[in-house]
Amino acid sequence: MDTELIQYLKDYLSKNDIDGLIVNSTNEFLVEYNLLEYNSRYHLTGFSGSTGDVLFTADKIYLFVDTRYHEQASNQVDENIIDVVKIPLEKTYLNALLEIVPPYFKLGMVSKKTSKRFYDLLLKNLQKKNSTIKLLNTDPVYDYKKDSISQISYNVFAVDKSITGQSADEKFEMVKSFAGDKFDILVTSLEDVAYLTNLRSYDFEYTSVFPAKALINQDGVKIYSDCNLPYIGEKYKALPMSEFENDIKQIERSDVFIDDTQLTINDYKLINPSNKILQSHLNLFKTVKNDCEIEHLKKCFERSDNALRVIYQMLSSDEIYTEYDYYEALVKALKDNGALSLSFKPIVAAGTNSSVIHYSTPSKEKKVENGDFLLIDYGGYYEGGYATDTTRTFIKGEPSVEQKNLYTGVLKAFLNAYYNNYDKKASYYNIDKIARETINKSLSEEFPFAHSTGHGVGISVHENPPRVSSSDASKTKIKENSVFSIEPGAYKQGWGGVRLENTVYASYSEDKIVMNSFSHFPFEIKLVDLSQLNDYEKYYYMKWQAFACI
Numbered sequence: 028m029d030t031e032l033i034q035y036l037k038d039y040l041s042k043n044d045i046d047g048l049i050v051n052s053t054n055e056f057l058v059e060y061n062l063l064e065y066n067s068r069y070h071l072t073g074f075s076g077s078t079g080d081v082l083f084t085a086d087k088i089y090l091f092v093d094t095r096y097h098e099q100a101s102n103q104v105d106e107n108i109i110d111v112v113k114i115p116l117e118k119t120y121l122n123a124l125l126e127i128v129p130p131y132f133k134l135g136m137v138s139k140k141t142s143k144r145f146y147d148l149l150l151k152n153l154q155k156k157n158s159t160i161k162l163l164n165t166d167p168v169y170d171y172k173k174d175s176i177s178q179i180s181y182n183v184f185a186v187d188k189s190i191t192g193q194s195a196d197e198k199f200e201m202v203k204s205f206a207g208d209k210f211d212i213l214v215t216s217l218e219d220v221a222y223l224t225n226l227r228s229y230d231f232e233y234t235s236v237f238p239a240k241a242l243i244n245q246d247g248v249k250i251y252s253d254c255n256l257p258y259i260g261e262k263y264k265a266l267p268m269s270e271f272e273n274d275i276k277q278i279e280r281s282d283v284f285i286d287d288t289q290l291t292i293n294d295y296k297l298i299n300p301s302n303k304i305l306q307s308h309l310n311l312f313k314t315v316k317n318d319c320e321i322e323h324l325k326k327c328f329e330r331s332d333n334a335l336r337v338i339y340q341m342l343s344s345d346e347i348y349t350e351y352d353y354y355e356a357l358v359k360a361l362k363d364n365g366a367l368s369l370s371f372k373p374i375v376a377a378g379t380n381s382s383v384i385h386y387s388t389p390s391k392e393k394k395v396e397n398g399d400f401l402l403i404d405y406g407g408y409y410e411g412g413y414a415t416d417t418t419r420t421f422i423k424g425e426p427s428v429e430q431k432n433l434y435t436g437v438l439k440a441f442l443n444a445y446y447n448n449y450d451k452k453a454s455y456y457n458i459d460k461i462a463r464e465t466i467n468k469s470l471s472e473e474f475p476f477a478h479s480t481g482h483g484v485g486i487s488v489h490e491n492p493p494r495v496s497s498s499d500a501s502k503t504k505i506k507e508n509s510v511f512s513i514e515p516g517a518y519k520q521g522w523g524g525v526r527l528e529n530t531v532y533a534s535y536s537e538d539k540i541v542m543n544s545f546s547h548f549p550f551e552i553k554l555v556d557l558s559q560l561n562d563y564e565k566y567y568y569m570k571w572q573a574f575a576c577i
Contacts, residue, residue: 028105032071032171037085039167045135047128050081050168055139056217057289059489060233060371064176067168074103075387077371080120082127089127091120094477095384098520102383116477116497121145125152132158137166138293143285146292162292181237181254183228190411191225192319195260198223199248202309206245210282212307213275213298214241216289218486222313224250224259227412227486229368235412235486240271240294244281249274272297286310313485314492316508321532323411324510328530328545331407331415334360335548338403342421347396350375350389357405366407370414370488374404381420382524384478384516397424400523406488414488416512417546418528426554433517434554436469437525439564440515444480445531446567449505449540455481455493456501462515463497469559474517474524481512484530507535513542525554549575 040048052068054061059077063069068081072088076096082089088109092100097113104111114123128134134153136146141162150160169176188194193201202223206212214220217236221227228237239252247262251271259265266274275297283298284307298304316324337360341348348356354375361369376386377395381402395401404418420434444462459480466476481495493511494501510532518524529544549572560568 028073028108029070032168033088035171036071036083036167040083040085040135043135043161043163045133045161047082047084047132048135048163048167049137049141050083051137051140051166052076052078052080053140055291055293056215056238057140057142057291058217058234059487062232065169067166067172070168070172072104072109074100076100076385082124091123093120097477098383099385099387121148121152124149128153128156128158130156130158132156133161134158135161135163136292138162138164138296139291140166141292142288143290143292143295144287147287164293179230181228181230183226183237183254183256185257185259186225186227186411188225188319190319190323192317193225195223195225195248196262198225198312199243199260199262202243202312203245206243206284207282208245210244210284211278211302212241212243212284212309213290213294214243214286214307214309215291215294216286216310218490219286219289219309219313220250221412221486223248224256224263226256226259228254229408233369233371233488235368235408235414238268240268242271242274278302284309310492314483314490314509315506316485316510316532320411320413321508321510323409324413324415324530324532324545327407327409327411327413327415328417329547330364330366330409331361331405331417332546332548333364334366334407335403335405335417335419336360338401339421342395342401342423347394349391350377350380350393350395351391353377353395353401353403354389357403361405361407365409367410368408370406370408370416373406374402374418376400376402377423379521379523382518382520382522384518384524384526395423398427398430399423400430400525402524402526404526404528412486414484414486415545416484416488416528416530417548418514418516418526419548419551420525420527420554421551422554430523431554431556432559433470433474433519433523434525434551435556435559436466436474437515437517437527438550438555438568439469439560440465440476441513441527441529442560442564442567442571444513444515445529445542445544446563449542451504451535451538451540453505453540454502455495455505455511456497458495458505458513459497459501462513466515466517470517474519476515476517478516481514481528483509483511485510505533505540507533507540509533547575 079092227235283302375389378399406416440462479496483490514528516526
């Protein structure tokens with residue numbers, strides 16, 4: 028805990044006449060996987076999760092974390108100094124924050140690290156309390172730490188059309204055909220820019236994107252970046268990032284499309300008020316994968332499956348390895364099988380650590396002993412810049428009855444969610460509902476299913492849309508060739524947990540929707556109690572295992 032930083036921020040509150048400050052985990056591109064070196068919340072708290080922001084006041088520091096990070100946050104921060112606000116599954120960060128902020132409160136927020144949508148919602152609710160928001164031009168934590176933060180040199184490369192299925196110019200024409208005669212589309216999502224340009228980079232850890240913004244109109248696409256970019260297409264023009272602000276300010280009397288979940292309030296305020304602001308749905312284009320992308324992903328997951336076999340072989344031996352040994356072996360196996368980067372830091376959690384949903388630090392001391400669960404959640408990036416994501420839970424030696432009960436309950440949830448007879452009106456919400464209801468029937472409340480059933484997978488390992496959860500955002504029809512995970516799990520703090528995840532794509536067959544898994548890694552036979560599977564579940568379990576191979 029950096030006590031000098033805490034005092035610096037207390038002084039900052041006084042100098043800027045604010046009562047509190049939001050300290051973000053993200054950067055100016057609102058990325059999920061921000062490098063810890065660039066993560067202001069991490070510098071303040073020591074919490075290393077991918078999401079979760081802080082409310083800093085002169086009296087208290089509040090760290091807000093969702094259900095994936097409840098246990099991890101408590102393990103990583105000093106709870107004598109930091110109040111960990113553990114947000115339940117049914118509540119949002121916004122609602123949790125509003126419960127703490129008192130009336131007549133002056134809240135400071137960094138304008139370059141806050142989305143327009145979140146700002147609008149927060150301001151609307153704070154005004155009901157006679158509270159206000161002061162937008163800050165710079166991040167005080169970054170200002171405090173900037174001399175020790177290194178700069179990244181990006182090597183940006185083009186992905187072949189045989190993988191992307193479309194050239195950048197063809198993607199522009201597709202977007203143009205939907206947008207109309209006069210339009211301007213602001214693109215500030217790094218994944219959307221990477222999709223449009225067919226460019227990737229592996230220099231920013233756990234992503235395949237590069238820092239850039241874009242402006243699309245009927246004439247073409249301007250790409251703003253300080254990276255050295257290769258040729259993109261006839262309709263694309265590369266410009267330095269410094270020209271972005273001026274070009275946005277010059278747009279007048281146009282239909283300007285934005286994604287207010289990805290556009291910062293700083294960038295939004297650049298838009299001339301003479302324009303008509305409309306919601307962009309550009310992110311939907313990358314949600315549906317074409318045949319080339321699907322075929323490429325199949326090859327990527329085949330290589331990811333090959334990497335996981337190394338873990339299975341290590342577990343099957345008489346040797347006793349640590350979590351870190353398994354972690355190192357997995358990373359090496361991914362790279363040996365063609366991975367050019369990791370899509371996220373692999374989770375390698377043994378024994379009681381398997382209950383930490385996003386366990387992030389494999390231990391060099393924690394040995395995987397007989398009777399221990401070993402939960403492996405991992406993924407890689409290959410030559411196309413698309414992520415893989417798979418989870419399996421194994422057992423070292425022989426399981427207990429309770430371990431088999433837990434594993435079988437989670438397996439039942441996956442089988443029912445994956446093999447269900449969906450019609451073409453079904454939504455991603457229906458997938459979550461089936462998985463959640465199955466676990467609730469199979470397992471006691473002491474093993475909660477404390478996260479969503481899945482998420483989109485593509486250029487980002489957590490692509491949005493789609494979402495597979497119990498939220499209203501998931502109540503959209505399942506799109507053909509959309510790619511997403513199905514990953515039910517159940518956990519008991521201090522005891523252990525099980526998660527089984529497969530990334531799938533949806534295909535249409537007559538009037539039905541069929542799920543197709545990219546991974547074909549088998550389930551752990553020793554942990555399955557066949558007597559707990561009904562005939563339907565038993566048939567599909569056997570079908571899965573028959574097509575799987577070690």
